[in-house]
Amino acid sequence: MYEDLKYWYLRDHKLFRTLSFGQIRQLCIITGFKKAQKGEIIYFSSSDLPRIFLLKKGNIKIVAVDEEGNETIKDIIQKGDLFGELTLEADSQSNEYAKVLSDDVAICSFLMSDFEDLLLRNPSMALSYTKFVGLKMKRIKNSYANLISKDAKTRLFQFLKDWAEKEGVRTENTVVIDNYLTQNDMAQIICTSRQTATQLLNEMETNGTIVYSRKEIIITDMRKL
Amino acid sequence: MYEDLKYWYLRDHKLFRTLSFGQIRQLCIITGFKKAQKGEIIYFSSSDLPRIFLLKKGNIKIVAVDEEGNETIKDIIQKGDLFGELTLEADSQSNEYAKVLSDDVAICSFLMSDFEDLLLRNPSMALSYTKFVGLKMKRIKNSYANLISKDAKTRLFQFLKDWAEKEGVRTENTVVIDNYLTQNDMAQIICTSRQTATQLLNEMETNGTIVYSRKEIIITDMRKL
């Protein structure tokens, strides 16, 4: 991987646009780069130094494993998203891994400590980053508020709506989403059982609201969602 | 309110400890200061410039009102906490107010824009602030994770435990908490109905786990919680 290519990989993220070549090179010296295939599991080894990751291509899910071995989906990361220790505080006890959902992914990473140095030298970037973290917080708050106050059906609707808006391809009022999730994944995201999710999806299919297959989901009329 | 007193009000918050007198004076020039009594309602008027608040004394709750007029508790703010537009992004549509829970409160505030200027001039403070926001995010994530995966009883236990640790006065293994919340408040915080909360509290009382009154809550044995 050539230095200048790495440069562009970081540069085209809005957070890094204001940086000069020199500034990014500081990060790049230690920038990691990784490709992976569908189904692969990427561990954030806690022995390693804490890092911040940038997903350049594809989709992954972050899965947390609790004491009893239950797996819960913490986050779905899409192209262009930053993930990892965004709070700039390493937390050791969390037991998480990432699983590749799309056919292949490309991931950049850099050390948290280097990123901190960069922020110290770039106050305006530090401010942007603070706002970025704040925005993330607001989103999380919102989605949790949904989880708590709405029923499973509404949650699924909302989820599909968000997904369609973020990644769907729209023509007229129908939206086609590339479906890289299983019904079980979706159930976990909207915090319900797999069975309930299945039932709701089928219900929507018989209603004509969506056409569901393992490859793609078609929302026939976005306005009705 | 004398300038130097305002200075100390800000200065003794850990976030502002690194600032010089001069730096804080910048904020102080426009620092607001306010006292209020129990039951008073403080509106964050959206017409006003966005502010960041610091609760110097007492307790307040932040209540959000949705379209249908339902009220939900968004946050309980305690002495020393920052609140308001922590994300540094004004958001206009949110309809929130603060209600004073303790006998009286003292609140400092300063303009978000002034705070931003300060962060731009103090990169290391910007970094601390980012970590602070991050910590807040982590807490929120945690409490929501509890809300979703645990049942009402566990949630109440957890809530009491947290409360006792934060504000309780401990002697041996018994903890006394100054109870400025109604059972309805608690129910809202742990996201359950008032009736369920009442039942659970009574159950705990007959079990001997707690002694409940409107003035204080005594946890007889902290180890059993």
Add this chain to the structure above:
DNA sequence: AACCATTTGTCGGCTATATTACAGTTACTG
């Protein structure tokens, strides 16, 4: 083609919790 793992579909029974409804208790206010 045969096999196996994963994903999806379906069905009752079960339980925690919301909801409705009302009664009793506290504590402030004139």
Add this chain to the structure above:
DNA sequence: CAGTAACTGTAATATAGCCGACAAATGGTT
């Protein structure tokens, strides 16, 4: 001290959605 508003207590009913169990479909692999 009476009156009222805000809390707290209790019980009966209704239900969303979890769970276990199993069958069917799909898709990849040898």
